[in-house]
Amino acid sequence: MSKEKLKILLPEDRIPSTKYRIKIRETLRRRLAEEENFYPLELDDFDEADYKPYTTTEKEDESIPPVKFVLDKYYMLRIADDASKILVTVYLDYGYLKQNRVKELVDVNRKKPFLSNPKGRCVIRLFNDDYCELAEIPMKHSSSFSYHPVSSAPQLFLGLIENLVEKKDYHYRIECFNEKDELVGASKVREFTAGVQSNKDPAFFVSTSDMHGGSKASFKRGKVFGFRPKNNPRLKRLMNNIHINEFEYTFDKGYQVFTTSGDNIDNGSYHEYWADLFSCATENFARIPFTPTIGNHDYYDGGWGRASMLGGKARTQKFFHMFVQTPRTKGGAYYSQVVGNVFMIHLDSVGLNWGNESISCESRQWIWLNEQLKEWRRKADKEQGPQFCIVFLHSAIFTIGFFGRARNNSDAFAQSCLTPLFDEYGVSAAIFGHDHLYQRSLWRSTQYMCIGVSGKTPIRYFNWLRNRTDYKIMSDAEGENARGYGVTYVPPIVKDMSEDENIRFDEWLYSVKNKILNTDLKNYYVFDTEEEIEDYKELMVNRGLKEKFVDEEIIEKMKTCIWWRFYNLKGELVDSSFMDPVQRELDEDYMNCPNPHIR
Numbered sequence: 053m054s055k056e057k058l059k060i061l062l063p064e065d066r067i068p069s070t071k072y073r074i075k076i077r078e079t080l081r082r083r084l085a086e087e088e089n090f091y092p093l094e095l096d097d098f099d100e101a102d103y104k105p106y107t108t109t110e111k112e113d114e115s116i117p118p119v120k121f122v123l124d125k126y127y128m129l130r131i132a133d134d135a136s137k138i139l140v141t142v143y144l145d146y147g148y149l150k151q152n153r154v155k156e157l158v159d160v161n162r163k164k165p166f167l168s169n170p171k172g173r174c175v176i177r178l179f180n181d182d183y184c185e186l187a188e189i190p191m192k193h194s195s196s197f198s199y200h201p202v203s204s205a206p207q208l209f210l211g212l213i214e215n216l217v218e219k220k221d222y223h224y225r226i227e228c229f230n231e232k233d234e235l236v237g238a239s240k241v242r243e244f245t246a247g248v249q250s251n252k253d254p255a256f257f258v259s260t261s262d263m264h265g266g267s268k269a270s271f272k273r274g275k276v277f278g279f280r281p282k283n284n285p286r287l288k289r290l291m292n293n294i295h296i297n298e299f300e301y302t303f304d305k306g307y308q309v310f311t312t313s314g315d316n317i318d319n320g321s322y323h324e325y326w327a328d329l330f331s332c333a334t335e336n337f338a339r340i341p342f343t344p345t346i347g348n349h350d351y352y353d354g355g356w357g358r359a360s361m362l363g364g365k366a367r368t369q370k371f372f373h374m375f376v377q378t379p380r381t382k383g384g385a386y387y388s389q390v391v392g393n394v395f396m397i398h399l400d401s402v403g404l405n406w407g408n409e410s411i412s413c414e415s416r417q418w419i420w421l422n423e424q425l426k427e428w429r430r431k432a433d434k435e436q437g438p439q440f441c442i443v444f445l446h447s448a449i450f451t452i453g454f455f456g457r458a459r460n461n462s463d464a465f466a467q468s469c470l471t472p473l474f475d476e477y478g479v480s481a482a483i484f485g486h487d488h489l490y491q492r493s494l495w496r497s498t499q500y501m502c503i504g505v506s507g508k509t510p511i512r513y514f515n516w517l518r519n520r521t522d523y524k525i526m527s528d529a530e531g532e533n534a535r536g537y538g539v540t541y542v543p544p545i546v547k548d549m550s551e552d553e554n555i556r557f558d559e560w561l562y563s564v565k566n567k568i569l570n571t572d573l574k575n576y577y578v579f580d581t582e583e584e585i586e587d588y589k590e591l592m593v594n595r596g597l598k599e600k601f602v603d604e605e606i607i608e609k610m611k612t613c614i615w616w617r618f619y620n621l622k623g624e625l626v627d628s629s630f631m632d633p634v635q636r637e638l639d640e641d642y643m644n645c646p647n648p649h650i651r
Contacts, residue, residue, distance in 0.1 A: 127333070174209040192209065
């Protein structure tokens with residue numbers, strides 16, 4: 053048997069139903085006919101800017117003259133797997149909360165938005181940590197990107213920041229000028245740290261799911277109802293919590309990326325819903341690159357009423373790609389990126405029942421995922437790349453909730469087709485949503501975390517299933533206790549560090565140890581059994597035992613393990629876990645796919 057191409061074995065009793073296979077063929081044919089494979093934005097699509105050295109000492113005036121409006125919705129994205137390049141997008145109000153700022157800078161063609169003409173301009177002014185100007189970076193209006201979905205959003209200006217030095221602190225401000233070159237809008241000065249690309253540095257990232265921007269804001273397409281329209285209060289509270297606790301939960305390191313597991317918007321086709329998300333999240337997205345996963349609500353195109361339940365018959369990625377750019381090299385809403393010592397993969401897993409991208413064995417996305425994991429595993433085995441791999445998806449593949457309990461839905465199908473790959477290559481964790489609850493499970497060597505209750509109504513799980521699953525449930529929570537977000541620490545590759553790098557890492561771990569020793573252990577470590585609770589009481593009154601516990605159970609593991617924590621919005625630690633790198637020997641001859649459904 054040739055090893056050039058992996059052969060997929062499809063036992064007769066595991067082949068999807070005839071009805072589902074027919075639907076696959078019809079949907080794939082329709083997707084190709086509709087040209088859903090939108091091309092990604094490239095680095096060459098943006099104008100170059102002249103950059104001064106980071107050590108520039110000519111200081112600029114930090115104040116700005118009075119402006120007509122303050123820019124308050126802008127966000128960072130990655131369009132290349134490169135921490136030295138960041139895309140900044142500014143969203144001008146376009147009917148959001150009864151305000152229209154677009155008319156100051158753009159002649160909008162309402163019938164054909166992609167033909168709108170900018171009559172003003174926006175720039176990004178980049179500064180170093182001493183507030184000395186490094187560059188004035190031009191931003192391009194969305195209409196400049198012909199034949200791309202972003203061209204249909206006349207409220208967007210996009211600019212690419214390049215030449216960022218890893219781990220350096222920067223400041224930036226967005227300024228917009230009208231056709232008379234008068235300054236009419238400006239943002240606050242924002243500070244950010246250039247991301248970690250080297251696997252010799254520790255990294256943190258934050259994860260949310262099912263944010264459902266716009267779900268409580270009384271919006272309908274193109275209109276705002278009610279005299280007092282407002283943001284989604286649940287989403288606003290979530291984002292404020294993440295912003296306030298960022299440096300406490302990351303021990304002053306900050307987050308390198310902001311990841312999601314789908315349903316970022318309650319209805320992807322409503323521009324006001326995206327405005328609601330960016331309005332709630334600007335404090336975070338203006339400093340941390342936003343790297344989302346697509347969910348079924350992100351696919352919605354129109355629908356009845358607010359379309360929270362009936363999202364219309366049409367399904368399209370167009371609106372997702374209109375407002376979100378990702379580091380991908382081909383069509384589809386799936387992509388990968390490297391952050392420090394972890395390889396991240398974002399999938400379009402909702403299947404043909406919700407979207408138009410198949411996840412079935414030997415589909416184009418499945419083949420791409422197989423090749424990505426195979427290449428990652430080969431590099432990890434040779435110690436030439438990240439040691440850990442985490443996959444983000446939307447489907448509730450391991451839960452005892454509404455979607456995860458079903459046997460013949462798209463979530464069950466995604467589980468059957470993805471778990472063979474996760475197990476074959478030793479994926480460390482899969483983070484997903486869809487079911488609005490929290491659950492961490494273990495199947496073979498991979499941990500599965502459902503975190504799907506960030507911005508909408510929690511869903512209760514089925515208690516009678518808790519002790520009947522074929523996999524191991526490590527932790528679960530429902531209701532408001534499950535409304536929160538995950539904080540993930542990724543260790544560096546210690547053995548590859550230089551002597552100076554080792555010293556700096558040890559000094560940081562020492563500061564982490566002191567911080568944990570001087571606070572309640574329940575903020576960082578879960579004690580749930582009666583025996584553990586008794587041990588916790590003794591640790592809190594015995595400084596020597598507490599120090600030994602922190603050394604052995606936290607600090608020592610931070611040198612080699614991923615550290616997962618899930619916090620609710622009360623600041624309480626709901627769950628935590630350390631994960632070692634998974635070792636695997638590749639068998640490239642065959643793979644059974646799909647797996648039998650695991651319930």
